[in-house]
Amino acid sequence: xxxxxxxxxxxxxxxxxLWQFFSRSWDREENIEGIVNAANEMFHGRVVKxxxxxxxxxxxxxxxxVKDFRENFPWLEQLEPTKITELLDGLKAMLREYTxxxxxxxxxxxxxx
Amino acid sequence: xxxxxxxCDKVIPERSKHIYLKVEGEDQRDFLPIxxxxxxxxxxxxxxxxxxxxxxxxxxxxxxxxQMIHGPIGCAYDTWHTKRYPTDNxxxxxxxxxSTDMKESHIVFGGEKRLEKSINEAFDxxxxxxxxxxxxxxxxxxxxxxxxxVAKKVMSERPDVDIFCCECPGFAGxxxxxxxxxxxxxxxxxxxxxxxPEITSEYTMNFIGDFxxxxxxxxxxxxxxxxxxxxxxxxxxxxxxxxLRAMHKAQLNVVNCARSSGYIANELKKQYGIxxxxxxxxxxxxxxxxxxxxxxxxGIEERGEKLIAxxxxxxxxxxxxxxxxxxxxxxxxxxxxxxxxHWTKSVEDDLGVQVVAMSSKFGHQEDFEKVIARGGAGxxxxxxxxxLEFFEIIDLVKPEVIFTGPxxxxxxxxxxxxxxxxxxxHNGPYMGxxxxxxxxxDMYNAKANPLLKLAATDIRGAKSALKEAAE
Numbered sequence: 177x178x179x180x181x182x183x184x185x186x187x188x189x190x191x192x193x194l195w196q197f198f199s200r201s202w203d204r205e206e207n208i209e210g211i212v213n214a215a216n217e218m219f220h221g222r223v224v225k226x227x228x229x230x231x232x233x234x235x236x237x238x239x240x241x242v243k244d245f246r247e248n249f250p251w252l253e254q255l256e257p258t259k260i261t262e263l264l265d266g267l268k269a270m271l272r273e274y275t276x277x278x279x280x281x282x283x284x285x286x287x288x289x
Numbered sequence: 290x291x292x293x294x295x296x297c298d299k300v301i302p303e304r305s306k307h308i309y310l311k312v313e314g315e316d317q318r319d320f321l322p323i324x325x326x327x328x329x330x331x332x333x334x335x336x337x338x339x340x341x342x343x344x345x346x347x348x349x350x351x352x353x354x355x356q357m358i359h360g361p362i363g364c365a366y367d368t369w370h371t372k373r374y375p376t377d378n379x380x381x382x383x384x385x386x387x388s389t390d391m392k393e394s395h396i397v398f399g400g401e402k403r404l405e406k407s408i409n410e411a412f413d414x415x416x417x418x419x420x421x422x423x424x425x426x427x428x429x430x431x432x433x434x435x436x437x438x439v440a441k442k443v444m445s446e447r448p449d450v451d452i453f454c455c456e457c458p459g460f461a462g463x464x465x466x467x468x469x470x471x472x473x474x475x476x477x478x479x480x481x482x483x484x485x486p487e488i489t490s491e492y493t494m495n496f497i498g499d500f501x502x503x504x505x506x507x508x509x510x511x512x513x514x515x516x517x518x519x520x521x522x523x524x525x526x527x528x529x530x531x532x533l534r535a536m537h538k539a540q541l542n543v544v545n546c547a548r549s550s551g552y553i554a555n556e557l558k559k560q561y562g563i564x565x566x567x568x569x570x571x572x573x574x575x576x577x578x579x580x581x582x583x584x585x586x587x588g589i590e591e592r593g594e595k596l597i598a599x600x601x602x603x604x605x606x607x608x609x610x611x612x613x614x615x616x617x618x619x620x621x622x623x624x625x626x627x628x629x630x631h632w633t634k635s636v637e638d639d640l641g642v643q644v645v646a647m648s649s650k651f652g653h654q655e656d657f658e659k660v661i662a663r664g665g666a667g668x669x670x671x672x673x674x675x676x677l678e679f680f681e682i683i684d685l686v687k688p689e690v691i692f693t694g695p696x697x698x699x700x701x702x703x704x705x706x707x708x709x710x711x712x713x714x715h716n717g718p719y720m721g722x723x724x725x726x727x728x729x730x731d732m733y734n735a736k737a738n739p740l741l742k743l744a745a746t747d748i749r750g751a752k753s754a755l756k757e758a759a760e
Contacts, residue, residue, distance in 0.1 A: 190316075190662040191634060194547070194567035197659045199555055226588075229540065233564035236585035240578055273318075280321035281654040289474070289555040 181251070182266035188248060189271065195237055196275045201284045204275050206230075207237075212268045214238035215245075219252075219260045292320060293669070297677035301331040307672040309661070317661040324672040325653040327463045332675045335623075335697060336650045338459030340426055342468025344368045346549055348422045348455065350500050350525040351533075352376035355411050355418055359389045359404050359436055360426025364459075373713040374501045376527050381418075387411050391428060400434045408443050412450060420530035421452045430458035451530065453480055464651035464673075465625070466548070473552035476533065477560065481553075486535035490519035492587040495539040495563075497554050498546025498627075499570070501526030503717030508724055509570065512600075516584065516592050524550050537561045541586055543579070545570045545720075548626045548656055570720040571628075571728070572635025573601070573608060600722040608639060608722075611729035616641035618736060621688035623674060623697055624711040626652025630659035632692070637665075640729055645686040648674035676700060690736050705745040707735035 189196060195207040210230065215238040217224045226232045245252055252260065276284065294305035306323045328334040337345070340360075345368040349356050358365040365388035376382060389407045391400050408421065423436050440452040457471035496513075499506045506526030513520050521539040522532040536542075542554045544567045554565040566586065568579030577597045584593030620642050622629050629647040636642040644664060648671035649656060661670060669682055679697060683704065691701050692711030701708050709715050715731040718724040 194569070194659065197655055197662075198565070198567075199547075199551055199655060203555070229562060229564045232586050233541075233566060236566065236582040239585050240582055274316065275658070278318040279658065280318065281658055283325075283653060283655065289552050289559070 179266075181249075181263060182270055184249060185245060185263065185267050186270045186274075188244065189241070189267070190274070192244065193237070193241065196271055199283070199289060200286065201276050201279075204284075205272070207234075208268055208271045208275075210234035211237045211241065212264050212271075215242050216261055216264045218242045219264070220257050292322070295678055295681045297681050298332075301329055303329050304332060304678070308674075308678070309657075309670045311661060311664065311666045311668055311670065313666045315666075317658045321654055321661070322657050322670060322672040323654075324649065324657055325463060325466055325651070326672075328673055332673070333677075334650075334673055334675060335694075336464040336673060338427075339457050339462040339465065339467035339471070340364060340424060340459040341368050342462075342465030342549070342651070343455050343457045343472040344422075344424050344468070345372055346465060346469060346500065347472050347525050348424070349382055350374045351420075351422075351528055351530055352378050352381055353418065353420055354382075354530045355385075355387055355415065355421040356382070357387045357389070357404075357408060357411060357421055357423045358426060359400065359407075359423060359429045359434065360391055361428065362388050362390045364388070364426040371713075372500070373503050373717075374526065375504060375507075376501070377507065385415075389429075391426075396428055396432055399432060400429050401436075401439050404429075404434065404436060404439050405443060408439070408452070409447075412443075412447060419450045421450065422455055423452055424455045425458050427458045427460050430456065430461075453530075466651040466653065469549040470552055473550060474556065477536075477553050477556045480534045481557070482534070482537045484531045484534035486521050486532070486538050488519065488521075488538065490517055492516075492518045492589065493521050493539045494518055494541040494543050494583070495522045495524060495536050495557070496520050496526075497524040497542055497544045498548075498550035499523060499526040499720070500546075502712075502719070503714045505570070505718040505720040505724065508718045508721045512580065512596060512721065515596055516580075516589060518583070518587065524553060537563070539563060541566060541583070543568055543583060546627050548652060569631050569635065571631050572725055573605065573639050573722055575631075575635050576721055576725070577601075604722040604726050607726045608729055611726070611733050612640045614733055615729065615736070618642045618732070619645045619687060619689045620732070621646040621648075621682070621686070621691040621693070622711060623648040623671075623679065623691060623693035625650050626656045628692075628711060629670075630656060630663050633660060633665075633668075634663045635725070639725060640732070642732070644668060645688055646682045647671065648679070648682075650674075680704075690732055692732075705741055707738060707741060709735050 198204050211234050214224045214234045224235045226235050292305045293308045293310050298304040309320050309322050365386050369386040389403050437454045440454050457468045461467050522536045542563050542565045544554045557563045558565050569575035580593045584590050626649040633644045646669040691708045694712045698708035709731050719728040
C-alpha cells in the first residue's frame with residue numbers, strides 16, 4: 177500500500193460521496209466506519225450483514241463505492257486481501273482527518289441538529 | 290491562495306472571509322468561507338428572511354394546506370407565486386394567498402382576535418380544506434401575539450381541522466436558513482407520529498428536500514412507482530399535510546436538499562431509527578447512483594438496473610447532442626446553497642461544462658465543504674455575494690452562462706450574459722434523466738440565442754426600415 181494509492185481513493189470519495197459530509201462529527205464518523213468496513217467485507221468476498229436498517233444503508237453505499245473503485249482503479253484487483261484492508265484503513269484515516277478532525281466547519285460538534 | 294478581497298470590497302474588508310479562490314493543492318482543511326453568519330453592514334445582500342425560508346421554501350409547497358400569514362399584506366404577497374411548484378390537484382397552493390393584513394391599529398391593540406377571525410374565515414370560505422399553517426412575521430412576533438393559543442382555540446371549536454404554527458419571524462436568523470430549521474424541528478416535534486399511513490408496498494421511503502419545482506417530484510415519482518417503492522411523504526413537493534405527519538413509518542429517508550431539510554432527516558434517524566441516504570437528483574450518473582443505492586437498500590437491484598437502462602436509452606442520446614455543443618462552456622452558479630455542490634460536478638461530467646464561480650445565499654460551512662471538495666481549482670466560492678462582487682467576478686472569470694434567480698438574472702442580462710433561472714428553472718423539471726436534458730437544453734438555448742448579439746449592438750444612428758419609415 178502506498179500513500180499515493182490511498183490518496184487516489186480519497187480524492188475519488190471527496191468528489192463523489194455525500195455521506196462523508198453529514199451534519200455532525202458523529203454522523204460522519206458513523207458513516208465512514210460503517211461504509212468503509214462494509215466495503216472491506218465486499219473486497220474480501222464476505223457476506224455483508226444487512227440485519228438492521230443502518231447495516232442495509234452502509235451496504236448500499238459501500239456497494240456503489242466498491243463498484244466505482246473497481247472500475248476506476250484496476251490496480252486494486254492485484255492487491256493481496258491484507259493490503260486492501262490496510263488501504264481502506266488508510267482511506268478511513270484520511271476521510272476522518274479531512275472531514276472531522278481538521279475540518280473548519282464550526283457546526284460539526286453542535287449537540288443539536 | 291488565501292481568502293480573496295475584491296476591489297469592490299476594499300471598504301468592507303470583512304468580506305474577504307466569505308470569498309475563496311481555490312488553487313491546485315488546496316482543500317477545505319486550508320480555507321473555508323464563513324457562512325450562515327450575519328450579513329456585513331455595507332454589503333447589499335441577495336438573501337431572503339427567515340420567515341421566507343419557512344413559508345416560501347417548505348410550507349407553501351403543500352397542496353392541501355392554507356398558509357395563513359399573520360402579518361402585513363406584503364409578507365404574504367412577496368412569498369406567494371414567486372416559486373414554481375405545481376401540484377397534481379390544480380395548483381391550490383399557487384392560486385391562493387392568505388394574510389391577516391395587519392395594520393397599525395392591530396399592532397397597537399394586538400392581533401390575536403384578527404388572527405382568529407382570519408383562520409375561521411379561511412376555513413369557512415374553503416370548506417374542503419382542513420389543514421393550515423400559521424406563520425408569525427416580524428411585527429406580530431414583536432408585539433407577542435400568541436398564535437399557538439389562537440390555533441388551539443380554533444382547533445377546539447373545529448375538531449376536524451389541524452393547524453401547525455411556525456413561529457419564525459423574518460428577523461429570527463441571518464437568512465432563509467433559519468426558517469428551514471425552525472419548520473423542520475417544530476414539525477417533527479409536534480406533528481410527526483400523529484397519523485398512521487396506509488402502507489401499500491413492502492418498500493417505503495420518505496423523499497426529503499424536493500419541492501416539485503416545475504414538476505421535479507412528479508417526474509421522480511414515476512421512477513419510484515416503476516420500482517414499486519411507496520413514498521410515504523414528500524418533504525414537501527406535491528405533498529400533503531397528513532402525509533408529513535406519517536413520516537415515522539417509512540423505512541428509509543432519501544434526502545435531496547440537505548440544507549433545507551437535512552434537519553428532519555437527522556431527527557427521524559435519531560428519534561425513529563430511520564436511516565438517512567443523501568443523493569443527488571440532478572445529472573445522469575448521480576441520479577443513476579442514487580437509484581442504485583435506494584434499490585440496494587431494499588434488495589431490488591434488478592429493477593433499478595432495468596429502470597436506469599431504459600432511461601439512458603431514451604435520454605442519453607439527447608444529452609450527448611447538447612454535450613457536444615456545450616463542451617467547454619464556462620458557467621457560474623449563484624443560487625441558494627445546495628445546487629452549487631449538486632450541479633458543479635454533474636454539469637462537468639455530463640455536459641463538459643466548467644463551473645468558474647459559485648455563490649451561495651444561505652449555505653452553511655457544510656455546503657462549502659461539499660462544493661470545495663467537488664469544485665475545481667481556479668473557481669471562486671462566495672458566501673452571501675452582492676451585486677458589485679458579481680460584476681467583479683464576471684470580469685475575472687468571464688462566465689458564458691449564469692444559473693441564478695430573476696433578480697440577479699436581470700442584472701447579468703444587461704451585460705449580455707445569458708442567465709437561466711437556477712431556482713425556479715426556465716423550462717423544467719431539471720431533476721432525473723429527462724430533467725437534466727431539459728437543463729442542458731435551456732443552457733444551450735440561452736447560450737446560442739442570437740438575440741444576445743443583437744441586443745448588444747448599438748443601433749442608434751444606423752439606418753433601418755423602421756427608422757426610415759418614421760422619417
